[in-house]
Amino acid sequence: MDTLWNRDNFERSITRTCFSSTPYDAGWDGAEQWDINGTVLQHDDEMQRLLELEWEIRPVPVWGQKIARQIEEMPPCGWSFPQHVEAVCRNIGSGDAAAAFPGRCYVVGPDRLQLMADYAVCVDGWIKNISSLQVGASLQQNAFDSRDWVGIAAAVWEVLGEPSPPRVLLARRLLQRLRFWLRAPYAPLKADDNWRLGYFYDHGMGRSSGWDYFSFEEHEPDANELKSQIKAQIPDAERWLELIDCTWPCAPKVFRFVERIVIAIGQIGEYGDVGPDELGSRRATERTLRVEGTYLDSETSRGLYNATVSGLADFLGCSFPGPGMTDARRDTGFASRLQRVLGEPSPEKLWLAALLEKRITLFQSSFKSFHFTRNAHQIA
Secondary structure, three states: HHHHHOHHHHHHHHHHHHOOOOOHHHHHHHHHHOOEEEEEEHHHHHHHHHHHHHHOOOOOOOHHHHHHHHHOOOOOOOOOOOHEEEEEEHHHHHHOOOOOOEEEEEEEEEEHHHHHHHHHHHHHHHHOOOOOOHHHHHHHHHHOOOOHHHHHHHHHHHHOOOHHHHHHHHHHHHHHHHHHHOOOOOOOOOOOOHHHHHHOOOOOHOOOEEEEEEHHHHOOOOHHHHHHHHHOOOOOOOHHHHHHHOOOOOOOOOOHHHHHHHHHHHHHHOOOOHHHHHHHHOOOOOOOOOOOOOOOOHHHHHHHHHHHHHHHHHHHOOOOOOOOOOOOOOOHHHHHHHHHOOOOOOOOHHHHHHHHHHHHHHHHHHOOOHHHHOHHHOOO
C-alpha cells in the first residue's frame, strides 16, 4: 500500500484530524519542521499504518467517526487522564460513543467546578472578615465536596493572616478569577450562565488576545479596575496577575496551584518586596486547602501511562514495551481492564485503538503529558 501514503490521501483522511495539539497538527507539509524522536511525519511508519487501517474500513462507520472525534478531544496536558482513555476504550469495545467523558480542553465536568466553588466560598469568607469557624461550618454542611472544611477554613485564615490592603486586593482578584471560571462562556450568546446573569459576550471578544479562549474577562470593567489597583499598589504586580490568571480549571494540578497562590498572598509584606514565586515557596509543604486526591502523583501517572500503552499494544498485537515507554512500571490492573473493555479485535477497533495509542504517545514524547516530573509541593 505504499502508493496510499501521500499528501492528498493523508490530508483528506479522518486520521489526519486526530492529531490536534501535537506536532503533527501542522499537517503533511507543516510537519516537515518537526522531528519526533528522529522521525518526520512523512517517514513515520506508524502514521502510514494508521492511514492503511483507515482505508481498509472505508467508509468509516458513523460510530467510528464519533469515537475518532473523542480521541481528538483528549487534552494534551493530561488533566482528564486516565478517565478519558478508559471511556474511549469502552466506546471502542461497545461500538458506540455512549460512555461519558470527564471533559476536554477548556471544558471540565461539574465535580471540578463545584470544588472550585467551595474553595472560592472559603476565600470570600476571609475577605468579608467572617470567622473561619462560621465559614467552615457552613461549608461542612453545604459544600459540594465532602472535606474537612472546618479544618480547611482554619488553615486558610491562619495562612492569610490579618487582612491588609495588598492581601485583600490579591484575594479579591483571585476570587474574581475563580468566579469567572465558574461561569466561563463556552457558548457566548446562548443560554449559558453568562447570558442568564446578564453578561454580553461574543466570540470575537474571546479571541482578542490570540489563542486564549477565555480572554473575555479582559472586557470586564470591574476586573480591569481591580487589576489597575493591584498594579498601582503591589510590587511585581504583573507576575501576581499572571499567576492568578493561570488558574485554569482544566490544569492537572489547578487546586495545588491555587493553594500556592493563597500561601503567597498570606506572606506578602513579611519579607520586603519579595515576589509571589518565592513567597509561595516559603511554606510550600503546607496543605492549606487539603487538595490531596485532586491530581495524580508522578508514580501513579507513570504507571497508568505505561499500562495504557502496554494494554493497547497487546490489543494491537505489538510487543511490550510500546512506544513512549520509559520503564517497565505499570498498573497491570488498568492494562487488563482496558483489554477487557476493548473486547475482540475488529478492523474498526484496531484502527481506533491505534489512533488512541499514537495520540497519547505523541503527547508523552513531545510534552511529557503523563509524567509529572515534580512533586506537588514543587510546582510554581
